[in-house]
Amino acid sequence: MTGQARASRVAVLAEGGGPVDSGRIEVPPPGPGQILARTLLGGVCGTDVHLRRGDFALPFPVVLGHEGTGVVEELGAGVTHDAAGVELVPGDAVYWCPIPPCHRCYYCTVEKDFSSCPHGAWFHPADQPGWGSYADLVTLPSGMAVYRIPDGASPEAVIALGCALPAVLQGFDRAGLPGVVDSVVIQGAGPIGLSAVLVARQRGARTIVVIDQHENRLETARELGATATIPLSVDAERRRERVAELCGPRGPRLVVEAAGVLSAFGEGVDLAGHNGCYLLIGLWSGHGAASIDPTVVVHKNLRIVGSCYAQPEHYYRAMNLAARLERTIPLARIITHRFDVAEADAALDAVERGDAVKAVISPGEAKERES
Ligand SMILES: [Zn+2]
Numbered sequence: 001m002t003g004q005a006r007a008s009r010v011a012v013l014a015e016g017g018g019p020v021d022s023g024r025i026e027v028p029p030p031g032p033g034q035i036l037a038r039t040l041l042g043g044v045c046g047t048d049v050h051l052r053r054g055d056f057a058l059p060f061p062v063v064l065g066h067e068g069t070g071v072v073e074e075l076g077a078g079v080t081h082d083a084a085g086v087e088l089v090p091g092d093a094v095y096w097c098p099i100p101p102c103h104r105c106y107y108c109t110v111e112k113d114f115s116s117c118p119h120g121a122w123f124h125p126a127d128q129p130g131w132g133s134y135a136d137l138v139t140l141p142s143g144m145a146v147y148r149i150p151d152g153a154s155p156e157a158v159i160a161l162g163c164a165l166p167a168v169l170q171g172f173d174r175a176g177l178p179g180v181v182d183s184v185v186i187q188g189a190g191p192i193g194l195s196a197v198l199v200a201r202q203r204g205a206r207t208i209v210v211i212d213q214h215e216n217r218l219e220t221a222r223e224l225g226a227t228a229t230i231p232l233s234v235d236a237e238r239r240r241e242r243v244a245e246l247c248g249p250r251g252p253r254l255v256v257e258a259a260g261v262l263s264a265f266g267e268g269v270d271l272a273g274h275n276g277c278y279l280l281i282g283l284w285s286g287h288g289a290a291s292i293d294p295t296v297v298v299h300k301n302l303r304i305v306g307s308c309y310a311q312p313e314h315y316y317r318a319m320n321l322a323a324r325l326e327r328t329i330p331l332a333r334i335i336t337h338r339f340d341v342a343e344a345d346a347a348l349d350a351v352e353r354g355d356a357v358k359a360v361i362s363p364g365e366a367k368e369r370e371s
């Protein structure tokens with residue numbers, strides 16, 4: 001097939017408000033610096049649900065899918081290694097950071113905050129080859145951070161937490177948290193909350209408490225290392241008492257907002273312990289105003305930290321962390337639903353309803369099935 005154009009099915013969001021359409025594009029051989037890969041698994045993210053709902057403006061129409069793993073089909077001229085200097089050949093499995101930064105702007109060159117690059121984009125036009133992973137084939141542009149998945153690591157484990165694990169790794173970096181992180185409360189047990197369980201565990205937390213409304217997600221949180229879970233059906237006052245029982249009188253050192261709903265904010269400030277940190281990751285969406293008593297922030301010595309997206313470094317670290325953890329933790333089981341490219345709408349429905357802990361697009365999967 002080398003040097004020939006190939007056909008690829010793509011799932012296209014023509015406008016906010018959906019639905020997702022099935023399209024077909026011709027994918028030319030990769031140009032200089034590009035990598036052509038066949039999608040193995042594309043992660044279905046809560047963000048994609050927001051996009052279909054029309055919560056955010058994009059240069060529509062776009063191909064969905066900012067979380068991906070694939071197998072290299074063909075390398076463009078000059079591509080011999082991945083972004084970490086590992087040799088790359090056709091047949092290798094790869095994972096990528098979905099924003100191709102320009103490497104020339106202030107954010108890229110001075111702050112090394114590639115996800116803020118004004119020339120980067122998470123999505124590409126639907127009539128052009130690109131990195132959208134709700135597709136049979138992806139063309140990964142020159143300048144995009146692409147990493148070879150280590151031998152022995154499963155693409156399931158690498159994609160199971162999607163963009164959430166990199167985002168949580170960046171969040172913990174931004175939170176600082178020198179020294180002991182003995183107790184952590186996590187609001188929400190979607191992919192961000194579950195990633196926070198894993199990272200809190202890596203940081204040696206003795207107590208990891210997760211709050212969520214879905215029992216299936218709480219069960220997964222316990223499997224990954226949560227030491228206690230509290231269903232959202234328990235009223236707010238009782239939740240507060242339970243956190244105090246579990247974390248002790250100083251309260252949790254860290255509260256991670258992974259809920260993406262505004263009502264979580266006031267409770268998070270309230271739950272955070274003395275000298276603690278409240279890390280906001282999930283409220284990427286859910287615009288609105290929330291009132292808090294700022295004297296509480298002062299009296300607790302509380303730090304409130306926001307963290308948006310992740311850097312190539314965090315994707316690389318997330319991939320290696322997943323590769324190591326899957327030896328002892330059943331990360332692949334986080335994936336509960338698999339869909340073909342043509343079933344993208346059903347995949348988004350499963351995530352929207354909360355049925356899926358994690359759904360993936362697996363091109364060629366005949367129909368929805370629960371793993
Ligand atoms: Zn830039």
Ligand SMILES: [Zn+2]
Pocket residue numbers: 045046047066067162163164
């Ligand atoms: Zn995502």
